[in-house]
Amino acid sequence: MFKTIKSDLPASIVVFFVALPLCLGIALASGAPLFSGLIAGIIGGIVVGSLSGSKIGVSGPAAGLAAIVLSAIATLGSYENFLLAVVLGGIIQLLFGVIRLGIIGYYFPSSVIKGMLTGIGIIIILKQIPHFFGYDATIEGDFTFFEVDGGNTFSEILESFNHISLGPSIIGLISLAILILWDRVLTKKAKIFQLIQGPLVAVIAGIIFFVFTQSNESLGFRATQLVSVPVPEDIDSFFGQFTFPNFGVLGNPDIWIVAFTIALVASLETLLCVEATDKLDPEKNVTPTNRELLAQGTGNIISGMIGGLPITQVIVRSSANIQSGGKSKMSAIVHGFFLLISVMLIPTLLNKIPLAVLAAVLFIVGYKLAKPALFKKMFLLGWKQWIPFVTTVGGIVFIDLLKGLALGLAVGIVVILIKSFQNSHFLHIEDMSNGIHKIKMTLAEEVTFFNKGAILKELDSLPRNTHLELDVRKTRYLDNDIIEILEDFSFKARERSIDIRLISERGIVENPPSFIEFFRLRPKNA
Structure with a gap:
C-alpha cells in the first residue's frame, strides 16, 4: 500500500475535506448527534478501509440511510436503542458475507449503474449551489428532492439567489477558479502541482479569506456558513461525546426489524457503490464483494458500539478519491486518521473553513460524474440503454437514491422483457403459392415463459391451410410453458388444417402426436 503513498496522501486530503461536512450533515439530517457522523466516518476510513478488498472505495455514513435512521430513532424511543x-x-x-450474497450488485444493468453515478453527480451539484452563495437554510446531508424543511431542491436554489452573501460567493468563485486552473493547467506544468492538490489550496485560501474578512460586515461569514465540528474542552469532554448501545432492549422485535432493514439497505448501497467505483477505477480493479460485506459488517458493529451512524461504501467520497488520483486503500485509511486527528486536535481551525469552498470542491466531483458527453454516449447506444439510464437519473434527482435505483431497475427489467418478447423466434414466410401458406418459425437458443406472448400471438395468427415448419435445432433450453403452448396448438392445428413439420437435431417429424412426449425424450445435452 505504501508504494503509492505519493498519490494516496493528496487524495486522502481531498477525501477528508469532502467527508467532513458530509459526516456532519448526514448526522444532522438523521436526527442524530453530530459527533455520531464523525465516528462513522472515522470507522469507515480506518476499520472498513483496512478490511475491505476495494483499493479505491471509501466508506462512511450514507445519505441514503438518513431517512431510515431518522424514523428508526423515533420508533425505538432513544438513540441508545437505535445503536443496538x-x-x-x-x-x-x-x-x-458468509453466505456469499455479494453477487447481488452484479444483477443491476450497466445503464442503471451509470444512471446512478450521473444522478448522484447532478444531486451533488444542485445541493451545493445554496452553500456556494452562502444560503445556509439547506441541510448538507439531505440528498432527497423534497427536503425536511418543506421545500425541494429547486426551491432551495431559487431561494438562495434571493439571499446571496458576498463573502461566501467571492471565496466560492475563487476556489472554483483555483480548482479548474489546477486541474486543467497547473498539474500538467510541474510535479509539485500533482503532489499538492487543488482542493487543499482552495481550503487554505478559504481559511485565509475568512480570517481577514471576519470583522468586515459585508464580507464576513455567519457561523452557519462555516464547517461546524464539535469542540471538546478537554479529554474528558471528548470521550464524553461517545454513546453506547442499550442491550437491555435486545428482546424488542422492533429492534430486529430495524436491524434487518439497516443490514439490507446498507448492503445493497455498498454493493451498488462497489459496482460503480469499479467502473470508474482507471486500473479496473475488481472488488471481492463478499469480503466487502464482511468489512462493512465489522465496521457497523464497531460504529454502533461507540455511538456512530450506520456505514456503507459511498460514491461521493469514493469518486472524489478516484478523481484525486487515489491508487490504494491507504487513501481511505489515512482520510479516517485525518478525521480522528482533526476532531481531537484542530476542531477550531476546521470551523474556519467556509462551506462555499467545499461546495466548489464538490462541484468538480459532481461534474466529473455527470459529464454532458455521457448523456450523448448513452443516447447513441440506443433506447435499450437510454431509457433505463434517464429513468434512473430522473428518479434519483426528483425522488431519492434508493427509489431512483428501484425505478431504473424496474424499467431495465421491462426492457429485457420487451426484447425477450421480440427475440423469442424468427418468422419467415417462404411460399404462398396454390393458396397454401408455407411458414418457417425458428426458435431461439433459449426460450422461456417470457416469450409465451410472442409465440402464442404468432401461432394464433396463422391462417387455415398453413404448412408450418418449426425448427428447434438451435434451441438449447425450452421452457415447459412453451411446450404446453405447442401441445395446445397441435390440437387447434388439426381443426384449422394446419400441418406441422418439426425439425430437430433428431430429424424431422410430421405432425408430432405429442410435443410434451417429444421434448421429454429429447437428449438432455441437445
Whole structure:
C-alpha cells in the first residue's frame, strides 16, 4: 500500500475535506448527534478501509440511510436503542458475507449503474449551489428532492439567489477558479502541482479569506456558513461525546426489524457503490464483494458500539478519491486518521473553513460524474440503454437514491422483457403459392415463459391451410410453458388444417402426436 503513498496522501486530503461536512450533515439530517457522523466516518476510513478488498472505495455514513435512521430513532424511543440495531445490523451483514450474497450488485444493468453515478453527480451539484452563495437554510446531508424543511431542491436554489452573501460567493468563485486552473493547467506544468492538490489550496485560501474578512460586515461569514465540528474542552469532554448501545432492549422485535432493514439497505448501497467505483477505477480493479460485506459488517458493529451512524461504501467520497488520483486503500485509511486527528486536535481551525469552498470542491466531483458527453454516449447506444439510464437519473434527482435505483431497475427489467418478447423466434414466410401458406418459425437458443406472448400471438395468427415448419435445432433450453403452448396448438392445428413439420437435431417429424412426449425424450445435452 505504501508504494503509492505519493498519490494516496493528496487524495486522502481531498477525501477528508469532502467527508467532513458530509459526516456532519448526514448526522444532522438523521436526527442524530453530530459527533455520531464523525465516528462513522472515522470507522469507515480506518476499520472498513483496512478490511475491505476495494483499493479505491471509501466508506462512511450514507445519505441514503438518513431517512431510515431518522424514523428508526423515533420508533425505538432513544438513540441508545437505535445503536443496538446498528450493532445487530452489522452482525447480519457478516452473515450476508458468509453466505456469499455479494453477487447481488452484479444483477443491476450497466445503464442503471451509470444512471446512478450521473444522478448522484447532478444531486451533488444542485445541493451545493445554496452553500456556494452562502444560503445556509439547506441541510448538507439531505440528498432527497423534497427536503425536511418543506421545500425541494429547486426551491432551495431559487431561494438562495434571493439571499446571496458576498463573502461566501467571492471565496466560492475563487476556489472554483483555483480548482479548474489546477486541474486543467497547473498539474500538467510541474510535479509539485500533482503532489499538492487543488482542493487543499482552495481550503487554505478559504481559511485565509475568512480570517481577514471576519470583522468586515459585508464580507464576513455567519457561523452557519462555516464547517461546524464539535469542540471538546478537554479529554474528558471528548470521550464524553461517545454513546453506547442499550442491550437491555435486545428482546424488542422492533429492534430486529430495524436491524434487518439497516443490514439490507446498507448492503445493497455498498454493493451498488462497489459496482460503480469499479467502473470508474482507471486500473479496473475488481472488488471481492463478499469480503466487502464482511468489512462493512465489522465496521457497523464497531460504529454502533461507540455511538456512530450506520456505514456503507459511498460514491461521493469514493469518486472524489478516484478523481484525486487515489491508487490504494491507504487513501481511505489515512482520510479516517485525518478525521480522528482533526476532531481531537484542530476542531477550531476546521470551523474556519467556509462551506462555499467545499461546495466548489464538490462541484468538480459532481461534474466529473455527470459529464454532458455521457448523456450523448448513452443516447447513441440506443433506447435499450437510454431509457433505463434517464429513468434512473430522473428518479434519483426528483425522488431519492434508493427509489431512483428501484425505478431504473424496474424499467431495465421491462426492457429485457420487451426484447425477450421480440427475440423469442424468427418468422419467415417462404411460399404462398396454390393458396397454401408455407411458414418457417425458428426458435431461439433459449426460450422461456417470457416469450409465451410472442409465440402464442404468432401461432394464433396463422391462417387455415398453413404448412408450418418449426425448427428447434438451435434451441438449447425450452421452457415447459412453451411446450404446453405447442401441445395446445397441435390440437387447434388439426381443426384449422394446419400441418406441422418439426425439425430437430433428431430429424424431422410430421405432425408430432405429442410435443410434451417429444421434448421429454429429447437428449438432455441437445
